[in-house]
Amino acid sequence: xxxxxxxxxxxxxxxxxxxxxxxxxxxxxxxxxxxxxxxxxxxxxxxxxxxxxxxxxxxxxxxxxxxxxxxxxxxxxxxxxxxxxxxxxxxxxxxxxxxxxxxxxxxxxxxxxxxxxxxxxxxxxxxxxxxxxxxxxxxxxxxxxxxxxxxxxxxxxxxxxxxxxxxxxxxxxxxxxxxxxxxxxxxxxxxxxxxxxxxxxxxxxxxxxxxxxxxxxxxxxxxxxxxxxxxxxxxxxxxxxxxxxxxxxxxxxxxxxxxxxxxxxxxxxxxxxxxxxxxxxxx
Numbered sequence: 001x002x003x004x005x006x007x008x009x010x011x012x013x014x015x016x017x018x019x020x021x022x023x024x025x026x027x028x029x030x031x032x033x034x035x036x037x038x039x040x041x042x043x044x045x046x047x048x049x050x051x052x053x054x055x056x057x058x059x060x061x062x063x064x065x066x067x068x069x070x071x072x073x074x075x076x077x078x079x080x081x082x083x084x085x086x087x088x089x090x091x092x093x094x095x096x097x098x099x100x101x102x103x104x105x106x107x108x109x110x111x112x113x114x115x116x117x118x119x120x121x122x123x124x125x126x127x128x129x130x131x132x133x134x135x136x137x138x139x140x141x142x143x144x145x146x147x148x149x150x151x152x153x154x155x156x157x158x159x160x161x162x163x164x165x166x167x168x169x170x171x172x173x174x175x176x177x178x179x180x181x182x183x184x185x186x187x188x189x190x191x192x193x194x195x196x197x198x199x200x201x202x203x204x205x206x207x208x209x210x211x212x213x214x215x216x217x218x219x220x221x222x223x224x225x226x227x228x229x230x231x232x233x234x235x236x237x238x239x240x241x242x243x244x245x246x247x248x249x250x251x252x253x254x255x256x257x258x259x260x261x262x263x264x265x266x267x268x269x270x271x272x273x274x275x276x277x278x279x280x281x282x283x
Contacts, residue, residue, distance in 0.1 A: 007038030014048075014073040018066070036228040044221030048077050050183075051225055056087045057187040058226040060103035061095045061194035066229070068106050081107075081116050082123060082178040089123075089176060090184050093169040094191040123177040132163060135171025142185060142208045185212050190222055193238035194230050202238060206245035216246060 001009070010016075011033065022029040046054065052074040059067040074084055084107055092100035111118060126134045139147040147166075154162045174184050189205040192198045209219055223238040 003038030003042070004034055005038075006042050007034045007036070010037040010041045015076050016069060016073060018069040032228065040224055040228055044224055045217045046221045046225060049074075049079055050186075050222075052077060052079055053083070053087060053179075053183065053187065054190050054222045054225045055229070056084065056103075057091055057190045058194045058229050060088060060091050060099060061191045062229055063099060063102060064229050067103060068110065071107055071110050075110065075114060080178065081111055082120050085120055086123065086176060086179045086184075087187060089173055090179065090187045091191050093173055094188060095195065124172075125175045125177060126171050131171035131175075132167040133171075134175050135166040135169070138170040138174045138181070139166055141181070142211055143204075144211070182209075182212050182214055185209050186214050186218065186222055189219065189238075190226060193223060193234060193241065194226055196230070196234045196237070199237060199241065202241040203244050206238075206241040207248060210245055210249055216242060 016037075019029075021032070041051065044051075052070060055070045056067065056074065058064070059070055071084055075081070085104070088100045088104045088107065091103070108118065136147065136151075151159075151162050151166075174181065179187075185205065185208050189202070189209055192201045192205055206219060210216070219242045220239065223235055223242070226238075227235045
């Protein structure tokens with residue numbers, strides 16, 4: 001099947017009926033649809049649900065016009081209203097409340113059209129008393145003990161930012177229901193790379209995704225899914241972030257293996273004698 005036929009078939013399965021652009025600019029619409037649905041949607045390892053959630057997070061970030069048809073397609077494919085609501089909760093700390101609220105407005109319109117009663121069931125799992133503690137726990141589960149070091153080394157006038165990051169980004173957001181940790185961390189990465197100019201955060205959350213079990217193929221597929229909406233420069237920067245995260249993971253693994261090997265070598269020597277280290281033997 002050629003890409004044009006593949007695009008038509010994918011759009012048919014998604015019940016994609018956004019033809020506004022085609023009426024006035026048919027060539028542009030054809031180029032866009034054939035690339036998006038005939039190429040991008042045909043590759044990668046994401047399932048339909050993941051593709052739609054990733055696309056929604058990306059479009060919420062860039063305030064793209066395709067957000068409404070993507071959300072409509074998601075509802076048609078069985079993605080729950082609560083899951084879609086959580087896309088905007090997850091996006092808000094990274095893209096700001098203003099963009100997230102605009103996206104929620106689009107979702108509200110669609111849910112009412114589909115006869116869904118609002119508000120949806122609450123998804124919060126933390127209280128005012130434990131949101132900071134629970135947020136730090138989520139951070140540790142993703143990024144490890146570096147979180148404690150980062151908080152301990154923060155200057156007094158920057159401690160508010162550390163607490164806000166832990167309590168709001170992670171306590172108020174990552175602990176919510178309907179979406180699991182892997183999905184939330186993937187959507188965070190998508191929002192950050194869709195913003196552009198956030199390379200440091202993109203590097204950190206690429207590593208965070210690897211830590212929670214989103215493998216490189218998942219990350220590359222998610223970034224590619226965003227390509228039609230964010231363009232090549234931001235997409236390529238995101239791929240670079242994935243590569244850096246993989247290099248860091250490989251270096252950490254190599255150091256760990258080296259330490260383990262040295263410890264095993266040490267264990268073969270009778271106590272209390274300690275063998276010379278590798279560095280001293282090379283002298």
